[in-house]
Structures are given as C-alpha cells and as structure tokens.
Amino acid sequence: MSEWLFRIVINGAMISALYALIAIGFTMIFGVGGVLNLAHGALIMAGAYVFLFLTRTIFLEAVALPVLVAVPLTVAVVAGLSYGLYVGLVRYVEDDVVITFLATVIVATALTELVLGTLGDQPYDFTVLAGTTAVLGTTVSYTELLGFVVSWFAIGLLWYYVTQTDGGRSILATSMSERGAHLTGVDVGSVRARTWLIAGGLAGTAGIFLVGGDPSATPLMWLHPLALAFIIVVIGGIGSIKGSIVAAYGIGYLETLTVELLGQGFRGILSLVVLVVVLLVLPQGLYGREFVHG
Amino acid sequence: MADAEGRAEGAEGAAAVLARSRSTLRTSVVRPVGSVATRLLEPLDRAASPAAAAFNRSLGQYFGTVTGLQLLVLITTVLALFAAPLWAPYIVGNYLYTLAIACVWAIFAMAWDVQSGYTGYISFGHSALSGAAGYATALLVVNVGPNLPLWVTIPVSVLAALVVGLVVGLPALRLQGPYFSLITFVAVLLFYRLTIGFSEFLGGETGFQEVQAFTYDPTLRFYYMLVPMLLVAVGLTFVARSNVGMVFVAIRENESAVAAAGLNPTAFKLWSFVMSAIPMGIGGVLLAHFSGNVTPSSFVVVNNSIEMIAMAVLGGIGSVLAPIGGAFLFVILRDEVLHGVGHSLRYFTLWMVVLAVLVFARDGVIRRLWHAIGAIGGDSE
Numbered sequence: 001m002s003e004w005l006f007r008i009v010i011n012g013a014m015i016s017a018l019y020a021l022i023a024i025g026f027t028m029i030f031g032v033g034g035v036l037n038l039a040h041g042a043l044i045m046a047g048a049y050v051f052l053f054l055t056r057t058i059f060l061e062a063v064a065l066p067v068l069v070a071v072p073l074t075v076a077v078v079a080g081l082s083y084g085l086y087v088g089l090v091r092y093v094e095d096d097v098v099i100t101f102l103a104t105v106i107v108a109t110a111l112t113e114l115v116l117g118t119l120g121d122q123p124y125d126f127t128v129l130a131g132t133t134a135v136l137g138t139t140v141s142y143t144e145l146l147g148f149v150v151s152w153f154a155i156g157l158l159w160y161y162v163t164q165t166d167g168g169r170s171i172l173a174t175s176m177s178e179r180g181a182h183l184t185g186v187d188v189g190s191v192r193a194r195t196w197l198i199a200g201g202l203a204g205t206a207g208i209f210l211v212g213g214d215p216s217a218t219p220l221m222w223l224h225p226l227a228l229a230f231i232i233v234v235i236g237g238i239g240s241i242k243g244s245i246v247a248a249y250g251i252g253y254l255e256t257l258t259v260e261l262l263g264q265g266f267r268g269i270l271s272l273v274v275l276v277v278v279l280l281v282l283p284q285g286l287y288g289r290e291f292v293h294g
Numbered sequence: 295m296a297d298a299e300g301r302a303e304g305a306e307g308a309a310a311v312l313a314r315s316r317s318t319l320r321t322s323v324v325r326p327v328g329s330v331a332t333r334l335l336e337p338l339d340r341a342a343s344p345a346a347a348a349f350n351r352s353l354g355q356y357f358g359t360v361t362g363l364q365l366l367v368l369i370t371t372v373l374a375l376f377a378a379p380l381w382a383p384y385i386v387g388n389y390l391y392t393l394a395i396a397c398v399w400a401i402f403a404m405a406w407d408v409q410s411g412y413t414g415y416i417s418f419g420h421s422a423l424s425g426a427a428g429y430a431t432a433l434l435v436v437n438v439g440p441n442l443p444l445w446v447t448i449p450v451s452v453l454a455a456l457v458v459g460l461v462v463g464l465p466a467l468r469l470q471g472p473y474f475s476l477i478t479f480v481a482v483l484l485f486y487r488l489t490i491g492f493s494e495f496l497g498g499e500t501g502f503q504e505v506q507a508f509t510y511d512p513t514l515r516f517y518y519m520l521v522p523m524l525l526v527a528v529g530l531t532f533v534a535r536s537n538v539g540m541v542f543v544a545i546r547e548n549e550s551a552v553a554a555a556g557l558n559p560t561a562f563k564l565w566s567f568v569m570s571a572i573p574m575g576i577g578g579v580l581l582a583h584f585s586g587n588v589t590p591s592s593f594v595v596v597n598n599s600i601e602m603i604a605m606a607v608l609g610g611i612g613s614v615l616a617p618i619g620g621a622f623l624f625v626i627l628r629d630e631v632l633h634g635v636g637h638s639l640r641y642f643t644l645w646m647v648v649l650a651v652l653v654f655a656r657d658g659v660i661r662r663l664w665h666a667i668g669a670i671g672g673d674s675e
Contacts, residue, residue: 036472092653098416101475102607103652105418109600110645117638223596227483230476238472272484279469279477 006136008256014144016252017151021206022225023232023244024158025082025199031175031239032195035090035100041226042108043082043200047207048217049115050074052124067128071150075204082200086193094192108222115219123216128208147209154205155245158198162241171195175239231275237285246286250274316654332670339363339670357528358535361668375520379513387630390512396625397519398584401526401577403605403617408530409570410603411611412539413563414546415471419462419478421598422485423455423571425590427578429489430454432502432588440504448579455575456568458485463567467560470549482596489590501589508583519580523618526573530614533569542566543612604648610658619660624648 022044029037054070065073085107093099129142161168174181174191182188210225211217232251236243251271258270278285342362350359360368374381375393382389402424410416430451434442466477489496508518533539541562544552552559582588592598601624609620624644632640655662 030472036475089649089653093656096656097471098414098611099652099656101416101472102603103649105600106604106645106649106652109597110642110649113638113642113645117636117642223483227480230480234473234476269484269487272480275480276465276477279473280465283469283473 003137007138008253008260010135010138010140012249012253012256014140014148015256016249017148018206018210019228019232019252020245020248021151021154021202021209023229023236023248024155024241025202025206026229027233027236027239027241027244028171028175028195029199030233031241032171033090033094033192034097035094036097036104037090037196037199038101038105038226039085039107039111040199040203040229041222041224042111043078043085043203044207044210044225045115045217045219045222046081046111047074047078047204048211048221049119049124049207050077050204051128051208051211052126052217056124056126071128071205071208074208075201078204078207079197079201082203083193083197085200086196090196091189091192108226112219112222119219121219123218124211125216126211143209150205150209154202158202158241161198167194171198228271231271233285234275235278235285237287240285240287243285243287328666335363335667335670338366342366356535357531361670363667363670364664367667372524375524378516378520387633389630390516392625392629393622394512394516394519395584395629396622397516397523398577398580399602399605399625400523400618400621401573401580402602403609403621404527404530404614405570405573405577406599406602407606407611407617408534408539408542408573408614409566411606411613411617412534412542412546413566415467415474415563415566416603417478417570418475418596418599418603419482419485420570420574420602421594421596422462422482423459423574424578424581424598425485425489425593426458427451427455427575428582428588428593429496429502431579431582432497432505435504435506436502440506448576451579451582452572452575455578456571459567459571459574460564463564463571467563467567479596482594482599486590486594486596489594497588499590501587501592503587505582505586505588507586515584519584522576522580526576527615527618530569530573534614538562538565538569546612604644606658607648608651608659610661610664613658613661616658616660616664619663620658623659 025043026037026040029035029040051070051074054065054073055067056064085104089103089107090100093103127141127143129146132139132141133145134140135145158168162172163169170181170186170191171194173184173186174188178188181191206225211221228251232244232247235250236245236247251274254270254274339362342365344362346360346362346365349365354360378393379390382393402420405423406417406420410420428451430453431447434447434450462478462481466474466481469477489501490498493499507515509515534542541552541557545559545562549559552562578593581593605621605624606617607620608623609618610616627647628640628644632643635643651659
C-alpha cells in the first residue's frame, strides 16, 4: 500500500513539474499582453526538435553536443524564436485580440507543416540523461528527475525575477494593470517582448523534458501540450503564475491517479471534466482576478 | 523614463514603417490600377444601376444594398458557377472536382463566420459539428440500414450537428471571450479522442466507407454541392442582415452595451450557434455523401476547424458572403495552383498567405475587392 502511494506521489510530482513548465509561459503571455498564444504548443515542439537537432547526429553529422551545452542552447534558441514571434508578428496585430488569436494558430500550423516537410512525420525519441534510479521504491529515470529539478529551478528563478528585480516587477505590474504600469513609467512594449522571451525559454525547457520523459517528438505534438496548458491555466486562473503551478500539480496528480486506477485510456478525460466544472462554478479559476481594465 | 519613451517610440516606429510601405504600395500600384479600372467599369456600373435600384427597393432591406457594378459582379459570378461544367474542362486541372469541394467548404466557412465572425466568439471546434453530421449519416447507414432514404438521414444528421453544437455551446457560451475559444478547442480534441477511444462503435482511425456517394458523375456532383451552398448563402445573408445579425455584431463590438439595452447576450450567442450548427450539419452531410468516406481526419481533426477559419479570414471575417470567396480561393490554391507541390510545402505556403492577409488586409481580400467595386462610380470610400 505504502509503495503504491509512493509511486503515485513520485510519478505525479515528475509529470506535474513538466505541466507547470508548460503552463507558466502561456499564462504569463496572457497576463501581460492579453494574448492567447496558440503557438505555445508549437514552441514546445520546437524545443524538442532543436534539442534533437543539437544532440543527435541524425540530421547533421558534425553536431552532437553534450547535454550540458545542448539544454541551455535549446532554451536560448526557443526563447529567441518566441521573442522573434512577438517582435516580428504579434506586435503588429496585438491591438485586435481575434486577429492575434488567429495569427498565432496559423503560425503553429505553419510550423507543424515546416517540420513535417523537412523531417517527416516519424516520431523521434531521445533521453536527456540515461539510466534510472529508485526513489522510495519507485523507478524514476534520471531524465525525469532532472526535469523535476530544472522545473523547480526555473520556477525559483522566475519567482526571484518577478518579485525581487525591477525588470520582473514591471512584468507583474503590467499584468495587474497595464494602464497603471504605463502611468508609472513602465515601458509596456519591452515588458511584453521580455515576457515572450521568458515564456519561450520555459516552453523550450518543457519541450526537452517532455520528449525526454515519455512521448516521442512528432510534428503533431503541439496540440496536446497546448490543450494541457489551456486546462491548467483556466483552472489556475488566467494570468496567475501561482495558480498555474497549483493547477499543474492538481492536474498532474489527477492524471497519474486516473492512469493508475482506470487505465491509460482515460488519461485526460477526467481533467476535461474538472475543467468544465471549474469553468461553470469558478470561472475566474483558483487564483484568477477580474481584469482592472478591459 | 526617457529611455522607456524612446523604446515606446521604437515600437511605434515599426508600425509606422508598416504603414509607410502600405501607403507606398497604395500610391504606386493600387491607385493607378484603380483609376484605369474605374474608367473602364464606370459605364457598366451606370448601365446596371437601374437594376440595382430595383434590387435595393425590393430586397435591399433583407439582403443589404448593392451598387450597379456589385450586382453585375454578383450575377456574373453565380452564372459563371452554374456554367462551370461548360468552361471548367478547358482549364488544366480537375476544376469541376475542386469547385465542388470548394462549395462544401464555403458552407463551412460561412457557418463558422456567422457565429465566430459576427459575435467575435472565436470557435476552434466547428469541425466537431460537421463531424457530428457526417458520423450521424455514417452510423445510420451502418447500423440501421444502407437503404435509408435521404429524407431521413439528412434531417437526423443535421439534428446531430445541432445537438453537438448545443452540447458544446450551452456551457461554453456562458463564458467570456478567450474561455469560450479554449473550451471549443478542447472540445474538438475530446471528440477526436472519442472517435479513437470508442473505435468499435465509431470506426476508429479508418472511420466508415459505407456511405453512398450521391453520384460519381462529376457534373451532377458539382450541382449537388453548388445548389445547397447558394441556398445556405442566401439564408445566412438574410439572417446576418436581420436584426438578429445586428445583435450578433453588437455583441462583438460591446457586449455589456447589448446587456444594458435589455437584450440577453447569452441567448443571442446561443442563437448564433444554432444558426451556425444547421449549415455545418448540411455541409457535413454533403461532405459525407461527396466521397462516401467519413473518417476522423476528413471531419473531426482540429486542422479542419483551422482551415475553415483560414478561409473566412482570406475572404473577410464578419460578412457571410466573403468567406465563400475565401473558401474558393483557399481550395483552388490548395488543389489546383499548388497541385504539384508536396503536401507540407503546399500547406506551409497556404498558411503564410493566410498570415499575410491577417497582417496586411485584416478585413479580408474578397471584402476589400467588394468594397473597391462598390466605390467605382459610387461614393468614394
């Protein structure tokens, strides 16, 4: 019994840490710019493929970087992609929510086709760190453990940045009230660009460890993480980082429990039920708030 | 502070560059071409204006008013479509097939637009509605009997689309803005997963092949698709131009104002969903009988919803007729112009075109054309 309990606790923690990584970037972009970035899943996919590209020799003979170099490099590349997406596209259309919405989903599908066209639709697997270990009697791969550690490291870094530095506090201020931030001399444009950069970095990290953990990298993998990010962010409250983390753990454990008790086929279905209930009972989410200015 | 202002100006500078390149394009290309076109087309406009005046007097209050040239273009387009079996075989490619499939997608694009484009509640789940209709037809044929008459299967299938629309819409439409889109997006993923999860009942990845195609004669098939499409277009234009359509637009512009005026926005949003689900059902039935295949990838997957949206965007969101043009543009580009290109490069190109339209002509290509035509001989912009 205790072994079973430990297994749930450990596996749930591993998957939840990744879910938190997936959701935080999405919620930050929504909180700051009011933009639902539907290309977020595509950025996660990009993270997986960039890492694959940098560590394996299947695409380029010469390039096979050690993991220690490849992880930060991947994160940087995806952060750059995300930044480029904002500066090159979203900035021009963000005055219209609907257009932004549509533009990001078109970017996601275009990116999918690009990957399909250049690399084909076969799934790729990789591990970040080989080997497994036992934690409290549960087998955990080093990749999952590293993902867990990196997730909390990233969250800690983000927390420090957002609460302790001026640059981060201006992000927080902008997400609370854009007009207020503007009036106190915050450069909203650069705050938004910075938010996209950070969100991209988090998405890239999530991409690496998501594929490193269990599923394979496929061109269609943008959909599932995006749906997860939706569910988590809505439950946690759109725009709230704390809410995303709490909801990510809630959903992560819920999924672990359903898989454990009901089987793999029901994965995700209970989360949807929870989503609908939360939307109807608590539309603001756990830590959501009314928007000060629409 | 000064630094911040400087950077804010930088951001505005980028927008200014965009605006400047747009205005250069306007002065050096659009205006000369436009003035030539104006000179050529003005006599036509004048010739047709009595007819237009008659149209505006009799039907204008139901369908909106047109100028002479607009009426002429409209009539020519409809006639050209009806005459397609005469001219299509002379063009390289398989245009009769392409135009027929474009008709079905035009229905989808219009149906999406009357809900999402008008009320501003963007749905990513419309392929679930057409999927419901297609699957209902297939399930009836498989489980009840292959000889069920069409007058039974078609209404039941449209009803299925309506029911699914209400199942998605009832909870979703109580929500504001982005939440609605999230729910529809998740809903379509759920429906896809259901087709795989209940594969013994819903056919799984391969779906059903048992539905009888209406006909395999390309000419007849084209008319089977064209006529319903035009009827749906007339019906939806009527709805969109009625008071109900006005309320839809008002919801998009300012929902609290609608509520303050004593109207229940949720009820109207639900109506828009109904108005949208019925044509989606009709389109789904047509698509099922087009080839006889009902599969998750041809009906349910979220990419289908995104394609509908892309068509509406190409034509122009928030006007029932422009998405028809968008659908024809999209399908002709996809199946004819880019025919030789590999699948993913083709779609990549298409998405880039749609993205360009979103950024540079957000009210849509067809709508721009329509207004340009209207400006000739009439009031300038």
